[in-house]
Amino acid sequence: MDDFLANYPAALSCAVTLDNRIMSDIANLSLSANISAAYRDLLALNLRQTLGAIELTTSKLPNGKWAGIGDVRAFMKDVGNSRCVLNMSCLLQPSS
Helix, strand or coil: CCHHHHHHHHHHHHHHHHHHHHHHHHHHHHHHHEEEHHHHHHHHHHHHHHCCCEEEECCCCCCCCCCCHHHHEEEECCCCCCCCEHHHHHHHHCCC
C-alpha cells in the first residue's frame, strides 16, 4: 500500500491508460462486429467489475519488507450473498 500511495500518479496514469485501452478495443470490436453502443457499454462495465473483483496480495518478510512478486496471490471476490473474499464455507461445504 505504501508503494501504491507513494507512486499514486503513476498508478492513476496506468489505470487511465488501461481504461482507455479497454474502451478503444471495445470500440474497434464493435465496428468490425456491428455491436450496439448499449452492448459496448455493458461489456466495458462487466470487464471493470471482473478486474475489480480480483484482490492481489503479498506477504511481509520477517524483516518488515514486502515479499514482492515471488509471493503474489490472487483472490476472487465472492459475488454471491456473502460478499466475502474466498469464502471457505462455500468452497468446503460438508456433504450431506
